[in-house]
Amino acid sequence: MEQSRKEFFKKSVLGLGVITAACESAAKGSQQIQKPLVISTWDHGKLANEVSWKMLKEGKSSLDAVEAGVMIVESDPEARTVGLGGYPDRDGFVTLDASIMDHDSRCGSVAFLQHIENPIAVARKVMEETPHVMLVGEGALQFALEQGFEKINLLTEKSKKDWEKWLEKSKYEPVINIENHDTIGMLAIDNDGRISGSCTTSGASYKMHGRVGDSPIIGAGLFIDGEIGGAVATGLGEEMIRTASAAMIVEQMRHGADPQEACDEIVDRIIRKNGGKDVPQAAFIAVDKYGNYGGGSVHKGFTYAICTNEIENTIKKAKFKLTS
Numbered sequence: 001m002e003q004s005r006k007e008f009f010k011k012s013v014l015g016l017g018v019i020t021a022a023c024e025s026a027a028k029g030s031q032q033i034q035k036p037l038v039i040s041t042w043d044h045g046k047l048a049n050e051v052s053w054k055m056l057k058e059g060k061s062s063l064d065a066v067e068a069g070v071m072i073v074e075s076d077p078e079a080r081t082v083g084l085g086g087y088p089d090r091d092g093f094v095t096l097d098a099s100i101m102d103h104d105s106r107c108g109s110v111a112f113l114q115h116i117e118n119p120i121a122v123a124r125k126v127m128e129e130t131p132h133v134m135l136v137g138e139g140a141l142q143f144a145l146e147q148g149f150e151k152i153n154l155l156t157e158k159s160k161k162d163w164e165k166w167l168e169k170s171k172y173e174p175v176i177n178i179e180n181h182d183t184i185g186m187l188a189i190d191n192d193g194r195i196s197g198s199c200t201t202s203g204a205s206y207k208m209h210g211r212v213g214d215s216p217i218i219g220a221g222l223f224i225d226g227e228i229g230g231a232v233a234t235g236l237g238e239e240m241i242r243t244a245s246a247a248m249i250v251e252q253m254r255h256g257a258d259p260q261e262a263c264d265e266i267v268d269r270i271i272r273k274n275g276g277k278d279v280p281q282a283a284f285i286a287v288d289k290y291g292n293y294g295g296g297s298v299h300k301g302f303t304y305a306i307c308t309n310e311i312e313n314t315i316k317k318a319k320f321k322l323t324s
Ligand code: ASP
Pocket: 081, 176, 177, 182, 183, 201, 202, 203, 204, 212, 213, 214, 215, 233, 234, 235, 236, 237, 238
């Protein structure tokens, strides 16, 4: 008797759970999608958004928009942590990481790529022209050249001078700034409600030669699930790789968190895993498939740029957790 009552209770609770979940998803399913939308990391995201927003308004796909938007920053020699003019590694080589992903979970990435101004475009070629997801180093360069990309010198005079100055002390301390110039990550929703994301960087300044960060690692620096939404990261990549942070943010959203709560949870996780002390900077933006968005970071200083039909391309300060 006791047994069957328990069984009955269990079934009822399970049943209720299913009904509640069904109601929730029906409610969410009826939500209006905020589209188009584009959101990017840091102040330089505003410039990237401008390009992408125009394309989205013209009816272009989110995949095209997230590629073209970040390319502007890659090609800007003044953006010192992305593409051309990016800080080199400690041996003086500019090595780039980038990834791209769409609503159908198609993705491509390149890592430790040298001499190519727009690694995001190579990442897209990896996605579309090869049976693989990721190419690195010499192989990635060879592939890029075969695809018609031009081989150039990415180390500008300015970056060379800064590196030479750094060499005077050569203190090996990969620097992750909390100021407004870092990896560019972008998420966009197009007129068809499809979400895509991109992420591109020259990585931590004066890193060890061969070091690869989170940005080209699908699930760490970038993750998109067309059924749920997407997330992209910036900050010290080792933290994001350890916590598979972009994928975890999307999973938090799958289980009901809104984008802000999902970012907060992963920021908290990184703080906990570091014992709450000397926590490196880690920062995220996330969007769900309805166009709700959020951004969060460990330390103060992280900004992102958002553009929707209601919000003119605007830079916002993200929520942060630690004051020291
Ligand atoms: N996440 C990048 C890396 O670790 C750097 C950054 O976002 O600043 O390579």
